[in-house]
Amino acid sequence: MKECKTLQEVREEIDKIDDELVELIAKRNRYIHQAASFKNSIEEVKDEDRIDAVKQRVRAKAIELDVSPNMISELFTKMIDEMVESEIAQFRDTTNF
Numbered sequence: 001m002k003e004c005k006t007l008q009e010v011r012e013e014i015d016k017i018d019d020e021l022v023e024l025i026a027k028r029n030r031y032i033h034q035a036a037s038f039k040n041s042i043e044e045v046k047d048e049d050r051i052d053a054v055k056q057r058v059r060a061k062a063i064e065l066d067v068s069p070n071m072i073s074e075l076f077t078k079m080i081d082e083m084v085e086s087e088i089a090q091f092r093d094t095t096n097f
């Protein structure tokens with residue numbers, strides 16, 4: 001990690017990380033859309049067991065990296081909710097439900 005000399009430099013690094021985060025979220029979203037093509041029902045599109053497992057896994061990762069697990073949980077809850085909604089919309093479009 002870079003040792004910054006000015007606030008401006010810190011903010012430039014933060015901006016780069018924010019761009020990477022958005023790119024990774026967009027990439028995750030594209031995989032979510034691929035997942036829809038392997039599913040046969042709305043229950044499968046919103047797989048609660050898998051959602052719980054994903055949230056548990058990222059909470060454990062947050063603890064390992066000394067980041068607030070509650071913040072990570074909230075971010076993932078929001079992100080997964082939105083992505084599942086768009087996966088459902090895509091599933092309905094492609095299966096004419």
Ligand SMILES: C=C(O[C@@H]1C=C(C(=O)O)C=C[C@H]1O)C(=O)O
Nearest residue numbers: 032035045046047050051054080
């Ligand atoms: C991508 C999937 O579809 C949904 C989206 C998930 C996610 O955002 O991680 C997890 C479970 C599913 O309800 C999947 O089933 O793996």
